[in-house]
Amino acid sequence: MLAGVGIAIGGVAWPAFAGDPAIASGAPRLDSGIDVSWHSGTVDWHAVRTAGHTFAYLKATEGVDLADPAFSGHWRAARQAGVVRGAYHFYVTEDDPEAQARFFISKVVLEPGDLVPVVDVETVGHGTPPGLAARLRRFCDLLEAHYGVRPVIYTSPTFWDRHLDDSFGHHPLWIAEYGVDSPTVPEGWERWHLWQWQEDATIPGVEKGADVSRVNLELGDLAVLMIPEPPSD
Numbered sequence: 001m002l003a004g005v006g007i008a009i010g011g012v013a014w015p016a017f018a019g020d021p022a023i024a025s026g027a028p029r030l031d032s033g034i035d036v037s038w039h040s041g042t043v044d045w046h047a048v049r050t051a052g053h054t055f056a057y058l059k060a061t062e063g064v065d066l067a068d069p070a071f072s073g074h075w076r077a078a079r080q081a082g083v084v085r086g087a088y089h090f091y092v093t094e095d096d097p098e099a100q101a102r103f104f105i106s107k108v109v110l111e112p113g114d115l116v117p118v119v120d121v122e123t124v125g126h127g128t129p130p131g132l133a134a135r136l137r138r139f140c141d142l143l144e145a146h147y148g149v150r151p152v153i154y155t156s157p158t159f160w161d162r163h164l165d166d167s168f169g170h171h172p173l174w175i176a177e178y179g180v181d182s183p184t185v186p187e188g189w190e191r192w193h194l195w196q197w198q199e200d201a202t203i204p205g206v207e208k209g210a211d212v213s214r215v216n217l218e219l220g221d222l223a224v225l226m227i228p229e230p231p232s233d
Helices: 045-050 071-080 097-107 132-147 157-163
Strands: 006-009 012-015 032-036 053-062 084-090 118-120 152-155 173-176 194-201 210-215
Touching: 032 194, 045 053, 045 071, 053 071, 053 097, 053 210, 071 084, 084 097, 097 132, 118 132, 152 157, 152 194
Parallel strands: 032 053, 053 084, 084 118, 118 152, 152 173, 173 194
Antiparallel strands: 006 012, 032 210, 194 210
C-alpha cells in the first residue's frame, strides 16, 4: 500500500484526492481500474466490478504480429459486466510503426463510451534504429487519424526521460510509478491522466493478478479519455 491517507474499495487502497468531477459532470465514473493480458489468467469481470474497479485496459496487440489471445473474450465480457473498457498496444521499438498501427487497428473496433487507445512504450529492443521519437509519433498519428482521438501514452518517467523527448505533451499520459505518494511527470507533460501505482496486485476475480491504476480526478476533464458520441445530425 502507498504511504499516506487512502481510500479502500474491495480490499484495494489508493491515495485519496479531493472531489470527484467525473460524477459531478455526469461522465462515467472512472476511479480505480486494472489492466490485463492473457498472462493474467481467467477474469471474472463481474467480480472485478463488484470489487470497485470501474475501468480496464486490455492488451490487444504487440509489435506487428502478436495478438493477445484473451483480448476478444475480455473485450466482450468487460462491457457486459459494466466495466468501461479500453485496448492497448505494446510498442516494439524495432518494428515498423506503420505496420504496428495497421495491426492494432485491424484488431480493435472502438465504440462511443470506450476508452481511447493506449500505446505502451517501456522498453527499447536490441537493433532499434535511430529516430525512436519520430517513429512513435508516426504510430500515434495513424491511430489518431483512424479513431479520431489522441492515443494515451503509457510509460515510466525514468524510461521516457532517458529515451524520448518533450514533444508528446498533447497526448494524455498514463504514468507507471510505484511506492511514491504522487507520480513523476516526464519531460513534455504538465500533468498525468492515469497513474499505475501498483503492479501485480491480487484482484478479486483475476486469476493471476493485475496492475492497478487510478484516474486523476482533479483534472475535471475526463472526456479526453473517452471515445465520444458521434455528432448529431
